Amino acid sequence: xxxxxxxxxxxxxxxxxxxxxxxxxxxxxxxxxxxxxxxxxxxxxxxxxxxxxxxxxxxxxxxxxxxxxxxxxxxxxxxxxxxxxxxxxxxxxxxxxxxxxxxxxxxxxxxxxxxxxxxxxxxxxxxxxxxxxxxxxxxxxxxxxxxxxxxxxxxxxxxxxxxxxxxxxxxxxxxxxxxxxxxxxxxxxxxxxxxxxxxxxxxxxxxxxxxxxxxxxxxxxxxxxxxxxxxxxxxxxxxxxxxxxxxxxxxxxxxxxxxxxxxxxxxxxxxxxxxxxxxxxxxxxxxxxxxxxxxxxxxxxxxxxxxxxxxxxxxxxxxxxxxxxxxxxxxxxxxxxxxxxxxxxxxxxxxxxxxxxxxxxxxxxxxxxxxxxxxxxxxxxxxxxxxxxxxxxxxxxxxxxxxxxxxxxxxxxxxxxxxxxxxxxxxxxxxxx
Ligand code: SAH
Ligand code: SF4
Ligand code: F3S
Numbered sequence: 005x006x007x008x009x010x011x012x013x014x015x016x017x018x019x020x021x022x023x024x025x026x027x028x029x030x031x032x033x034x035x036x037x038x039x040x041x042x043x044x045x046x047x048x049x050x051x052x053x054x055x056x057x058x059x060x061x062x063x064x065x066x067x068x069x070x071x072x073x074x075x076x077x078x079x080x081x082x083x084x085x086x087x088x089x090x091x092x093x094x095x096x097x098x099x100x101x102x103x104x105x106x107x108x109x110x111x112x113x114x115x116x117x118x119x120x121x122x123x124x125x126x127x128x129x130x131x132x133x134x135x136x137x138x139x140x141x142x143x144x145x146x147x148x149x150x151x152x153x154x155x156x157x158x159x160x161x162x163x164x165x166x167x168x169x170x171x172x173x174x175x176x177x178x179x180x181x182x183x184x185x186x187x188x189x190x191x192x193x194x195x196x197x198x199x200x201x202x203x204x205x206x207x208x209x210x211x212x213x214x215x216x217x218x219x220x221x222x223x224x225x226x227x228x229x230x231x232x233x234x235x236x237x238x239x240x241x242x243x244x245x246x247x248x249x250x251x252x253x254x255x256x257x258x259x260x261x262x263x264x265x266x267x268x269x270x271x272x273x274x275x276x277x278x279x280x281x282x283x284x285x286x287x288x289x290x291x292x293x294x295x296x297x298x299x300x301x302x303x304x305x306x307x308x309x310x311x312x313x314x315x316x317x318x319x320x321x322x323x324x325x326x327x328x329x330x331x332x333x334x335x336x337x338x339x340x341x342x343x344x345x346x347x348x349x350x351x352x353x354x355x356x357x358x359x360x361x362x363x364x365x366x367x368x369x370x371x372x373x374x375x376x377x378x379x380x381x382x383x384x385x386x387x388x389x390x391x392x393x394x395x396x397x398x399x400x401x402x403x404x405x406x407x408x409x410x411x412x413x414x415x416x417x418x419x420x421x422x423x424x425x426x427x428x429x430x431x432x433x434x435x436x437x
Contacts, residue, residue: 008035009044011065014052016195016235017106017166018083020146022050024109025082027138032113042072046116051085053161055337059085066097080104080115087165088341090124106166107151110135126152126167129207132176143191143388143416145184149177149219150196154204155238157265158276158343159308159336162197169198171206174214178222185228188416191257191386192223194234200241216241217249224255230418231386231401233257239264240278242287251294258295259329259403262288263303267318271308275344281318288326299329299402306363307356308336309347316359323366329374329403331367335360368428375426378404382436385421387414397430405430 008029012022025048029035041047047069052058062085069079078101081093087105094100102115105124110133115121131151139145153162154169181192196202202216214222216237223232232255237246239262250256262284266272269280291298304319323331335356338345383400387410391397396410406421407430408414414435425432 005036006034006045007038007043008046008048009038009041010048010050012050013058014050014054014083016146016193017148017197018050018052019140020148020195021083021106021109023138023140023146024135025050025112027136028110028112029116030138031136033116041069042074044077045074046078046080047073048080048082051081051083053084053088053165053339055334056339057337059089063096066100070099078102078116082106082109082112082115084161084165087124087126088161091122094120094122126165128167129170131170131172131207134176139184139187139189141388142188143386144193145181145189145191146193146195147177147180147184148172148195149199149202149216149234153197154201155198155278156276156343158274158347159305159339161339161342164341166197169196169201169205171202171204173206173210174212174219174222177219178226181223181229182226185226190229190416190418191231191233192229194219194223194232196234197236198238198241199234200237200246215245217245220249220253220256224253229255231255231257233259233403235261236263237261239284239287242291247287247291247294250291257401257403258297259299259301259401260291261301261303262291262326264319264322265303265305266308266311266315267320267322268311268315269318271311271315271318274310274347275305275308281322285322285325288322292326297402299404300326301330301403302326302328302332304331304333304363305336306333306359307351307353309344309351310349311336311351311359320363320366323363323370327370327374328367329371331363333360333363333367371428375428375431378423378426378431380423382420382422383431383433384418385433386418387416390415395432400431407432408435410435 080102082104084106086103102121104115108123150171152167152169200216385398385406387398389397395407396414397407420436421433423431423433
C-alpha cells in the first residue's frame with residue numbers, strides 16, 4: 005500500500021471533500037491514510053482561500069513538505085486555493101505534482117496519476133457523482149446536500165472557487181444518510197453553503213418538489229437517525245416554515261448558525277446580503293421565542309470597505325440584542341475576483357483590529373454570563389471524543405461542548421449530564437444515572 009498524508013484546512017465542506025479523496029484513493033488506487041508526512045508517498049493539502057493569510061501560508065508550507073518528504077513523494081494541492089490559482093501554483097511551487105479544484109474531487113485518482121495534472125473547472129457538476137465510502141468519525145456523518153453558491157456576496161471568493169449552486173438529488177441524500185446512520189452515526193450533519201435554499205436548482209428535473217424543511221423532515225423519518233445538524237443556513241431564507249420545522253422537529257438539534265456579517269443595513273447592502281438589520285433581528289428573536297434553549301452562532305466581518313464607526317455600532321447592537329452563544333469574527337480581507345476588493349473605501353488596518361478586539365472582548369463577557377447560567381442545567385450529551393486527560397467530550401443538543409470523566413465506553417452514547425462546573429469554552433459535568 006502507498007501512504008497518503010492529507011492536511012485539511014477551511015470549512016466542513018473541505019472536511020467532507022477530504023473524506024471523498026481518501027475514499028477514492030483507497031478504493032480506486034492503492035493508498036492508505038498515514039499521519040506522518042515524512043513517510044508519505046503522496047502529500048495533499050486541501051486548502052481554503054476565504055481570507056488572504058492561509059493563501060500566503062500555503063507556499064511556506066509546501067516548502068516545509070519539500071524538506072521532509074521522501075524521495076519521489078508527490079505533493080498535490082486541492083480545495084479552494086487550487087480552484088482560483090490553478091496552474092499558477094506550479095509556477096510558484098514547481099515541486100507540486102497536481103492541482104485539483106474544489107469542484108473536481110471525483111477526478112482525484114486521475115490527478116494523482118497524471119504528470120502536472122490541473123483541473124479547476126468551476127462549472128463541473130459533481131452533484132450526482134457516487135463517491136466511494138470513507139468516514140472520519142463513527143458517530144457523526146457529514147452529508148453534502150448541495151454544491152457551490154449562487155449568492156455572490158461582494159467580499160466572498162467561494163462562488164469563484166466552488167461555482168454555481170446545484171442541489172444534490174433527494175434520494176441520494178436520503179440513501180447516504182440512511183447508510184451512515186445504520187452504520188452507527190446517530191448524528192447526520194448536512195452541508196452546503198446555503199442549505200436552506202435547498203431545492204432551487206437540480207442538474208436534472210427532480211421527481212418531486214422538495215425544500216430544505218421537507219428534507220429535514222424526510223431525514224428525521226430515518227429511524228436510526230437521532231440528531232440532525234446543518235451548516236450554513238442563510239438568514240435571507242429563514243422563512244416561517246423553516247423556523248417552525250426547526251423548532252418542532254425533535255431530531256433537529258437546537259443550535260442555529262445565523263451568519264450576520266454586519267449589523268448595519270447599509271453595509272449589508274454593500275455586501276449584497278439581501279436582508280436588513282431589522283429582518284435579521286426579527287428572525288433571531290423569533291427563533292429565541294420558538295425555541296427558548298436554542299443556541300445561535302454567527303459570523304461577523306469587521307472593517308468591510310466603508311464601515312463607519314456608526315455601522316460598526318450596529319454590529320455591536322445586534323450582539324447585545326441576540327446574545328450569540330458563539331461568534332466567528334474576522335477582519336475583512338480583500339479577495340481576488342470579488343467586487344469588494346475593488347471598492348476604494350478600504351478601512352484602515354488598525355481601525356479594523358481595534359473593532360475586532362472590542363467585539364471579541366464584549367463577546368467574552370456575554371459568554372461568561374451564558375456559561376454561568378448553565379450551572380445545574382441537565383443536557384442530553386452525545387459523546388464523540390476521548391480527551392487525553394481522562395475526560396470524554398460531546399455536544400449537547402444545543403451544541404455546547406460538555407466534558408465528563410470517563411472512557412471509551414461512553415463514545416457513541418447519548419447521556420443525561422448535569423453541569424457542575426461551567427467554563428467559557430467547555431461545560432464540565434456529571435452523568436446522571
Ligand atoms: N456560506 C456561508 C459562509 C461561507 S464563508 C455564509 O453565507 O454564511 C465563511 C465565513 O468567512 C463567512 O461567513 C464570512 O464571515 C467569512 N468571510 C468570507 N469572506 C471573507 C472575507 N473576504 N474577509 C473576511 N471574512 C470573510
Ligand atoms: Fe460566500 Fe455569501 Fe455564498 Fe456564503 S452566501 S458562500 S458568504 S457568497
Ligand atoms: Fe474556505 Fe472554500 Fe470552505 S474558501 S471556507 S474551504 S468553501
